[in-house]
Amino acid sequence: MKKQIIKFVIDKNLDIENHLIALNAYKRNIDRGFPQQIIPANENLLKLPLIKRKNVIRKNIEYLYKKERQLKSLAQDINKEWLKIEKDFIKKLEQVHKHRFPHKSVKGVLSSADKFGYKIKEEWFAVKMFSNKYIAIDTAMHELMHFMFHKYYWEKCENSGLSENKIWDIKEAFTVLLNLEFDKFLFFPDYGRAPHNKLRRLIEKSWKKNRDFDKTLSLVIKK
Numbered sequence: 001m002k003k004q005i006i007k008f009v010i011d012k013n014l015d016i017e018n019h020l021i022a023l024n025a026y027k028r029n030i031d032r033g034f035p036q037q038i039i040p041a042n043e044n045l046l047k048l049p050l051i052k053r054k055n056v057i058r059k060n061i062e063y064l065y066k067k068e069r070q071l072k073s074l075a076q077d078i079n080k081e082w083l084k085i086e087k088d089f090i091k092k093l094e095q096v097h098k099h100r101f102p103h104k105s106v107k108g109v110l111s112s113a114d115k116f117g118y119k120i121k122e123e124w125f126a127v128k129m130f131s132n133k134y135i136a137i138d139t140a141m142h143e144l145m146h147f148m149f150h151k152y153y154w155e156k157c158e159n160s161g162l163s164e165n166k167i168w169d170i171k172e173a174f175t176v177l178l179n180l181e182f183d184k185f186l187f188f189p190d191y192g193r194a195p196h197n198k199l200r201r202l203i204e205k206s207w208k209k210n211r212d213f214d215k216t217l218s219l220v221i222k223k
Helices: 012-031 040-046 050-066 068-083 086-097 133-152 154-159 164-181 194-210 213-222
Strands: 006-009 106-111 124-128
Touching: 006 068, 006 133, 012 040, 012 050, 012 106, 012 124, 040 050, 050 068, 068 106, 068 133, 086 133, 086 164, 106 133, 124 133, 133 154, 133 164, 154 164, 154 213, 164 194, 164 213, 194 213
Parallel strands: 006 106, 106 124
Antiparallel strands: none
16 A cells, blocks of 8 residues: 555644744734734734744644544544645645655644644644644645645746745735645635635646646746
8 A cells, every 4th residue: 555645733832833934924914015904912922932842832823732532533644645645746736836845754744723834844834723624735735835835836936036925925815726736635825825816826827728737827026
């Protein structure tokens, strides 16, 4: 039997790391003027040094990790459902990008945060701990699109002289392809964020014309 590539897990330390990623995303959205509700708890955390932030987050989520049996059951349910589509999804991912999926093992961390990030080098991404298995899988597919973008396209964007924020926008906007090519795997459509709607429409139009990731990316960079 082929080894499972994406494995959903319970990991308190990585959950804390995802809380920090979510906090940074919150600050970045505010700094960029994106629509973002001011959250007092986040504002208070941002005033603290990193080590104290971690300690506060750890203390806040400690009670969840006393429910070990329930958490393991959640992860098992998601893994069972994910295995039904993993082979076909990764095959489709490779077809769309015309590149191999570059990881042999990736963790899907069940996180108690309200946003879901990832770390490419450490080979993990986060999904919502308190959602059903189908929403967790939708999130996983969104994040795995990012894994492909970082591996094969981020450097092309950098070499084109784009800022990190612009590259980030492009990376996020390209998840519109989930709706066009991966709809049979999705439970809900991938809606993206409002500030990326114009980019998503451009990508969708180009994709329907040529179904070529590199050509579509070149057009987006030019625009």
